[in-house]
Amino acid sequence: MTRADDLSEPSVASHDDALAPAAPPRAGTPAIARVALDTPLITLFDYRLDQAASLGQLVQVPFGRRQVVGVVWELTQRSEVAPAKLREVTSVWHELPPLGDDWRELMQFASRYYQRGIGEVALPAIPGHLRTPMRWPRLLAQRGVQRFRIADGALSTLMENVPARLRAQRRLAEGLAQAGTLDADEAKALCAKAADVLKQWAAAGWVVVETVPFHETVRDAEDAEDAERPDDGDASSSTLAEVLDDDVDSASPPGTKTLTVGQADAVGAIHDALIAAGAQRLDKTPTTDDAPDTPACPPFLLYGVTGSGKTEVYLRAVAEALHTRDVRDAQVLVLVPEINLTPQLEGVFRARFPDETLVTLHSGLAEGERARHWLAAHRGEARIVLGTRLAVMASLPHLRLIVVDEEHDPSYKQQEGLRYSARDLAIWRANRLRIPVVLGSATPSLDSWNRAEQGRYVRLAMPERATPDAVLPRVSLIDMEIERKRQRVVHEGLSQPLLAAIRARLEAGEQSLLFLNRRGYAPVLNCDACGWISDCRRCSAHMVLHKPERRLRCHHCGAESRIPHACPDCGNLDLAPLGRGTQRIEEALAEHFPDARLARIDADSTRRKGSAQALFAQVHAGEVDILIGTQMVAKGHDFRNVTLVGVVNADSALFSHDFRAAERLFAQLMQVAGRAGRAARADGPGDVLIQTRYASHPLFASLMRHDYAGFAAQQLEERRVALLPPYTHQALLRAEARKLDDAMAFLKQAREIAATPALNDPRISLWDPVPMTMVRIAGTDRAQLVVESPHRGALQRFLTQWMSELRALKAPVRWHLEVDPLEI
Incomplete structure (x- = not known):
């Protein structure tokens, strides 16, 4: 004790x-x-x-x-x-x-x-x-949600007082008129400053604010049992989703009941599992298992190409789960990897289930709002809970289905505090409750793909797009070595073929998307005279140039400084930016296409609450011709008029030290390519143009064929030979100290403890302690020690004993253990 x-x-x-x-x-x-x-x-x-x-x-x-x-x-x-x-x-x-x-x-x-x-x-x-x-x-007193509606007889007055030039406010007014009522989140999706705007409209008497109790929006269970199943194609369900055209992942529009063969098979399999799960729960209770991936009810891996209608499958599965007959007021948990995907998916779910209470749970909510939503889920008042990774730990007393969208996304792994995987906990939770869990992705993680190959997961394939006549885009490579030899790199690393393709889309009234996963203006500022570069004093990284704000910023510790007028070392006035970020590409496109309407979506342009939703709403409304973005635009968004995707600087991850880099790059490129041509076109499929200096790389060959299965087989074989996950299980011990020697000394001592007879296990392997790739962050030096074993149970038993010994040590370091690390 x-x-x-x-x-x-x-x-x-x-x-x-x-x-x-x-x-x-x-x-x-x-x-x-x-x-x-x-x-x-x-x-x-x-x-x-x-x-x-x-x-x-x-x-x-x-x-x-x-x-x-x-x-x-x-x-x-x-x-x-x-x-x-x-x-x-x-x-x-x-x-x-x-x-x-x-x-x-x-x-x-x-x-x-x-x-x-x-x-x-x-x-x-x-x-x-x-x-x-x-x-x-x-x-306890706040047992409801605020909703806004236009006051009786005030519609014409409101529209007269909101000029067309205030486009966001105009969208908000039209959204209120279209939907009847909106809550705070729905309003923010239409207008970033909705809270202030609605307060002004309420003071003017144009808008009424009502508090709707959660329990009043929950369908009475007895009526639900006797009522007919809701018609998924009811035209009256068209609300916010139609206004924004946010029909995510090609969910069937209201009024349409036709499913593709793949969708129908997936919906049928999940339906059967829900029925079987209800009977199974009444028979016995499973025993606790130390592994999060040994489910009693095998997970479904919903493997569908981009635009195949995975969201429609989710919607129908949720409809089935909400009306399960073995429990009163059944609940469903839907996980998404990022906050910016929440509003549009929420709009689709609210449109399909207007009579059910839906709450969101993510870190972007105000603390009070998050607490009210959590309470609604805990009390069973909220029947649909939509959230990011933290939602997997919400209290849901009547949970009957879990959906994990974009299950491959590394955002599901928490990187601070308790370093848990929301996807793995979702699988364990579903196993414990004997309920179905659906893992959806166009590019599944290799861990999940391997388990499906072994038969531990049930793979549901959807190889075709859901929209009639909409086919997968053509993927073409632009060899930048050839373009440079022919002097066809026109400006800021943009090739002539890419610029010509953008111009053709502008003339046709279609949208283009340029993807560059690097924010800021340039990764570094450089002095040609003496070689000075804008290093961060606190990190082993460069300060990134942010030209519009005239600031240098470290993207790791957050340090900022003004752009120097001259080189701090030699006084040279000619300082040049090296490399390109989204701000620089936006500037180059503005010069090349002065009449085009540009929008940039990255972590800098969406810092304010609600700004991301407002920018995405502009794209959906056709108010943007060229969209420049980072990974924020790469997944989950249904840009109906985007017919061209250009990828700039795709080569940086090809030769990374991280063995997962190729997997992440392929998934990223497949996801962003899937934004092109999602609606049927008379001119054929959409186009994806990838600028690269390594056109012969096998990754691009698989990408051009949309051959995820072939890419996965090749990657898994490499990992099997090298004994890397999923063929082994890993844990990572990290140490942080003011001096690197102290961190290394602690890890060496930890390794010696692991070698003692009480802990020595031939099934456990420990690597030598090494400094991390980025050694210093925020003035702290970091080192790491990898532990691995082909047996998960053996690894867990070793870690339990090892941690007990390490906690007794007194060392001038901070340390933590991460199980199943994604970054080494």
Whole structure:
């Protein structure tokens, strides 16, 4: 047992058996509550409990000199701590339903698998406002969402007072008129400053603000059982999705019921699984498994080319799950990799399910809004939960289906704090609940593809686009070596064939998209006279030139400085930018096509809340001729009028030290290529032009054939020979210190501990400690040590023992362990 008496902390107890059922206290005997708190200590904390409480209840307890919120994890009558030293639970939040057994089991598994304390896992999964007792009464009173509608008889007055030149406000007004009511998120998707605009309109009496309780928007379960299944093709479901034309991934438009053969097969398979899962849940409960990828109900890998209608499959699967007959008020969880994909997908789901309560969960929400949405999910009031990776840890008491869109995306892996994989936890959670999970992607991760090849996942293939006569785009290469020899590189690295193709689209009234996954104006500023370059003083990286803001910025630590008027070393006034970013390409295109309407979408242009939605709305509305963007535009967006995609500087990842670089590049290029020609064209398919200096590289050969299966087979064979994931399992121990020698010394000591007889296992391999590729970030030096084993169970047992030893060390470093790392 661990003690913390010298810190004036409560007593603590081991949580190895935290899920074992606790015997109820005898009548009249004070109970002991073992509470999970957000601390790095691998323990539960014992408190005296003189009031009623249940497992999973939120409680307020004293911790040191503070009052904090924790979760009751165990109830017992005994503690190894003397009664006089036990502190008392301050209050119990009886008004909130306790967190269920399935949620606590998920937290327990994540704690064990990722080698973290239960409190470090469970408490951050709960919104911050719920961990602040003073906010509890207010949150309980806010059991609804704000919705906006045009006041009776005020439509004509509103439209007269919103001039056409205010395009965003005009879209908002038209959206209100079209949809009838909009909530805050829907309004922001139409106008970035919707909150201020709606407040002004409400003050003028043009708009009415209403608070709609969550429970009033949930369909009564008894009526749902007797009612006929909703018609997915009901024309009345056309709302925000039609206004924005955000029919993501070619979901069938309202009024259309026809599915492709691949879609129909996928929908049928998921339907059968939902029925079987309902019966299976009534038969038995699965046992806990230490591996997140050994499901009792095999996951579906929905492998569909871009534009094949994966979203339509999701919609129909959700409709089936919401009306499952083995549970009242069934819930569905839909995960997306990035926040900017949430608004348009939310619009499609709201249009299809106007009578169901839908909430979003992502880090872009205000804390209060996130807490209200989380509460709606926890109470079972929200039946559809749409969110990014953090949503996988939401409390969903009636969960019956999980959908993971773009399952290959590395954004599902958390890179700070608890370094979990939302995709893997979704699979484990579905396995535990015996419910279907659908992993969708046009370019599945090689891990998932390999499991489908082994028969552990059920692959559902959709090889054709859903829109009639819309075919996959032509992919062509522009050999930049040849273009340079012929002097046809016109300006800023843009070739003559690419510029000619853009001009042809402008003349035809079609849109073009240029993809460059590097933001800023130029990666570095250089002095030709002495060789000075704009290095970051705190990182092993260059300061990136941002010309419009006249700033140099480090994209790793956030440091900024003004652009120097002269070289700091030699005084030379001729400083030149090297390389190209999205800002520089935007400037070059503006010079070449002065009459074209340009838009740039990257992390710089979308810093303000709602700005990304507004920019995407402009593209969908046809107000943009040429779109320049980073990976933010590469996936999930259904640009109906984009017929040309140009890729600039695709070569940087071809020769990376990271063995996953080729997989990521292929997925990225396949995804961005899929934005072209998604609607049927009389002139044939859309075009994708890729500028490269390595036109003979085999990756491009597979890309031109749209041959993901061939590319995956080749990559998996390379990894099998090299014994790399998925043919081995890895963990990464990282150390950070002011001096690199200290970090390296800690890792060497950790390696020596692993070699002791108590830990030595022939199935475990440890690499030598090495500095990380980017050694210094924000003034801190970093090093790493890789551990791997072909047996996941052996690796987990080793890590558990090893971490126990490492926590006892006193070293002047910060360190953390990452299981299943994506970046080494």
